[in-house]
Amino acid sequence: xxxxxxxxxxxxxxxxxxxxxxxxxxxxxxxxxxxxxxxxxxxxxxxxxxxxxxxxxxxxxxxxxxxxxxxxxxxxxxxxxxxxxxxxxxxxxxxxxxxxxxxxxxxxxxxxxxxxxxxxxxxxxxxxxxxxxxxxxxxxxxxxxxxxxxxxxxxxxxxxxxxxxxxxxxxxxxxxxxxxxxxxxxxxxxxxxxxxxxxxxxxxxxxxxxxxxxxxxxxxxxxxxxxxxxxxxxxxxxxxxxxxxxxxxxxxxx
Amino acid sequence: xxxxxxxxxxxxxxxxxxxxxxxxxxxxxxxxxxxxxxxxxxxxxxxxxxxxxxxxxxxxxxxxxxxxxxxxxxxxxxxxxxxxxxxxxxxxxxxxxxxxxxxxxxxxxxxxxxxxxxxxxxxxxxxxxxxxxxxxxxxxxxxxxxxxxxxxxxxxxxxxxxxxxxxxxxxxxxxxxxxxxxxxxxxxxxxxxxxxxxxxxxxxxxxxxxxxxxxxxxxxxxxxxx
Numbered sequence: 332x333x334x335x336x337x338x339x340x341x342x343x344x345x346x347x348x349x350x351x352x353x354x355x356x357x358x359x360x361x362x363x364x365x366x367x368x369x370x371x372x373x374x375x376x377x378x379x380x381x382x383x384x385x386x387x388x389x390x391x392x393x394x395x396x397x398x399x400x401x402x403x404x405x406x407x408x409x410x411x412x413x414x415x416x417x418x419x420x421x422x423x424x425x426x427x428x429x430x431x432x433x434x435x436x437x438x439x440x441x442x443x444x445x446x447x448x449x450x451x452x453x454x455x456x457x458x459x460x461x462x463x464x465x466x467x468x469x470x471x472x473x474x475x476x477x478x479x480x481x482x483x484x485x486x487x488x489x490x491x492x493x494x495x496x497x498x499x500x501x502x503x504x505x506x507x508x509x510x511x512x513x514x515x516x517x518x519x520x521x522x523x524x525x526x527x528x529x530x531x532x533x534x535x536x537x538x539x540x541x542x543x544x545x546x547x548x549x550x551x552x553x554x555x556x557x558x559x560x561x562x563x564x565x566x567x568x569x570x571x572x573x574x575x576x577x578x579x580x581x582x583x584x585x
Numbered sequence: 586x587x588x589x590x591x592x593x594x595x596x597x598x599x600x601x602x603x604x605x606x607x608x609x610x611x612x613x614x615x616x617x618x619x620x621x622x623x624x625x626x627x628x629x630x631x632x633x634x635x636x637x638x639x640x641x642x643x644x645x646x647x648x649x650x651x652x653x654x655x656x657x658x659x660x661x662x663x664x665x666x667x668x669x670x671x672x673x674x675x676x677x678x679x680x681x682x683x684x685x686x687x688x689x690x691x692x693x694x695x696x697x698x699x700x701x702x703x704x705x706x707x708x709x710x711x712x713x714x715x716x717x718x719x720x721x722x723x724x725x726x727x728x729x730x731x732x733x734x735x736x737x738x739x740x741x742x743x744x745x746x747x748x749x750x751x752x753x754x755x756x757x758x759x760x761x762x763x764x765x766x767x768x769x770x771x772x773x774x775x776x777x778x779x780x781x782x783x784x785x786x787x788x789x790x791x792x793x794x795x796x797x798x799x800x801x802x803x804x805x806x807x808x809x810x811x
Contacts, residue, residue, distance in 0.1 A: 455760045462756040482803045
């Protein structure tokens, strides 16, 4: 028996998982060995994960936006798969950033959650992209799904600058930008190095996850196409229509 | 026989009038969603506490929250769905996707304005808010209705034909429409404290403009969804 589709190879690839593993080990080691903060103490180590997670979420949504535009322009299925994969990974990293921020906020601010502009806009961004994923899930036809989600992928991105600039536009408990800001970073160089290193690790992790998810989506699409081309038996196939005009039934039933 | 081309504005207003006529027959927005919104205004104090001074202070915010959440339901009403045959007829008649979306948004805006005006006296009656600076609320009514109408029309176009349309639409609109909620409550608060509400009005106007531009841009991509 011949398989309907050719497997595209390992979903995660061979070299990139190794690179990500080594980079992650280096990132964790650097975060553990870095000096404690004067004010926050060891809690600062959480920020080496929280901040890169937030940055990666922004990157994810930026890629979703660009890939959505790309799909609307070229109509290539790969663009749709990239946009969807990036949004899924973005939702994961947004949830991670919120959770880690909450764990950091409890000992620092005294609460798990506060009505701060950055927190609220980030939570809204999470729900907007959950809506994006719900829209995809609700649309069975691949072309329809790609079209609807590409349009919403562009519309949804309007929220992202709002999240980034929320700490500038509103008076917030959340600290203002301390790395990407006019006048240069305000962090100690040793801490900044660890933070940037972990940002690279998270970016590599993002690439790994998006690539794997996009490959899985390509396999799913190929499977769907193969099933459409070679439809299997349907539930009603085994049932045959009753014979209404036989001689015996005419004699007995009428 | 020659036929004169119909101006897009006339097409848009005709479509909006058609939507409003359908809604008048169905009565979904004004006879179902509006009473449901009034019930929400009545129930909210039972959840947060029936403390009269607190409700007097927080009543306007509760009102705008109900307008946002239930207003989305107004835009996702069943009478705002065109079947494939109706869409084909509109296409053959030369009605463009932008005009169709604009017509839907105009009808949504009129209904939302009516929805707000129906609920406003209920909120005043139940919460007895401080009405200082109330004339500022009038432009907010129009601007919030316009913004929510465009976003609702866009979400409706995105979710049209899907099984979960009426639940998916609010999920798509509500988080994006939050600046409208902030702006509306901000205007009311600023007017109440005697401060200038212009920044909040500017926020709502900006959201309206961005939503209109996005809707105008993406309308052609939503052409053949049904």
